[in-house]
Amino acid sequence: MHDLQIDRVSTKAELKTFIALPWEIYRNDPYWVPPLVSDRREFFDRKKNPFFQHGHAEYFLARRGDRTVGRIAALVNVLHNDFHKEQVGFFGAFEVLDDPEAAAALLSRACEWVRAEGMTAIRGPATFSSNEEWGLLVDGFNSPPVILTVYNPPRYVDYIEGAGFKKAMDMYAYRLSKEKLLPQALPRKLLRVIEHLKGRADVRLRAGNMRRYWQEAEHMQHIYNAAWERNWGFVPLTDAEFNLMARKMKQIIDPEVSFFLDVDGQTVGFSLSLPDMNQVLRLAYPNPRTPEWITLAKLLWHWKVRPKITTLRLFALGLEEDARLTGIAALPWYETAQMFIAKGYLQGEVSWVLETNTMTNRNARMMGGEVYKTWRIYERELTG
DSSP states (O other): OOOEEEEEOOSHHHHHHHHHHHHHHTTTOSSOOOOOHHHHHHHHOTTTOGGGGSEEEEEEEEEETTEEEEEEEEEEEHHHHHHHTOOEEEEEEEEEOSOHHHHHHHHHHHHHHHHHTTOSEEEESEESOTTSEEOEEEEOOSSOOOTTOOOOOTHHHHHHHHTTOEEEEEEEEEEEEHHHHSGGGSOHHHHHHHHHHHTOTTEEEEEOOGGGHHHHHHHHHHHHHHHSTTSTTOOOOOHHHHHHHHHHHHTTOOGGGOEEEEETTEEEEEEEEEEOTHHHHHHHOOOTTSOHHHHHHHHHIIIIISOOOOEEEEEEEEEOGGGTTTTTTHHHHHHHHHHHHHTTOOEEEEEEEETTOHHHHHHHHHTTOEEEEEEEEEEEEOOO
């Protein structure tokens, strides 16, 4: 085996290698979902990703001779530290072949870089914040990830814990089945609450209006930043970050399963559910060696011509603080479940739910949800 070398990514060719490495790591993995290559290029581009307007990062490659065996990003999110009054750095984009020495060296290099930036601790995986790719899968490896969630081999758990990282927070995915979402299967107390809420003249639940998409998006941004601000690890979305996210989601959003809550004519909450585009991405199988127009043609075929999407993810549900204790959150939960059935979905997922989010955990269980995946954020103190 060649000697191990850890190098900073400094050229376009090295960045291309950095982006392409997962295709080698997951070549024989039946559950990995390859991303669009153009999306990865934009994601890691310092000029295009708005994270770099309030943060900075370095990318590293692990090599043995001419072979790349691993990668990692080390980063400082200035907005996170300002918001939480911390001095914390992060690591992310962690991928490595079955090579414990390379894994240890990559994590050590990330710690060194973050320490040199004046940080007192490092957390991760996070690429680049809690609004993007967040957490390490530690349980539930026997199924593919759904849209905008992460997947990794089980060995990464040993690599990270072996490098001295400890659990900071867990996040859950709840699986919901069609049978448990039928009205006759739901708790009677919930149905009584729904009946009462539907009789209130001041409360209105409405589907998203795609013709007013950007006005609706403004409501979402305001509510999102207000509703999540007390959640562990939350970082407010900047205008540039939200606009990028909204632009991408506009291409895939299904307005019939996304709702807004109005009280006395004012929008106070929303729920956003996304069809699991990962199911068609797996079939199209993006590849750095394949022209992307071919991949997109395959994706559209499986998405529009011969639909293959059977899973829906409840991506976000938030209410302004004054509305949270009124019980009106039951409305979007219930109506999402009914549209889920009406549109023929077979499986639902609610994720990522912080283990400390008592209300959402309770609501997911009330709807018959069972935890089937767990992701973890790790932390390590930096001394010396």
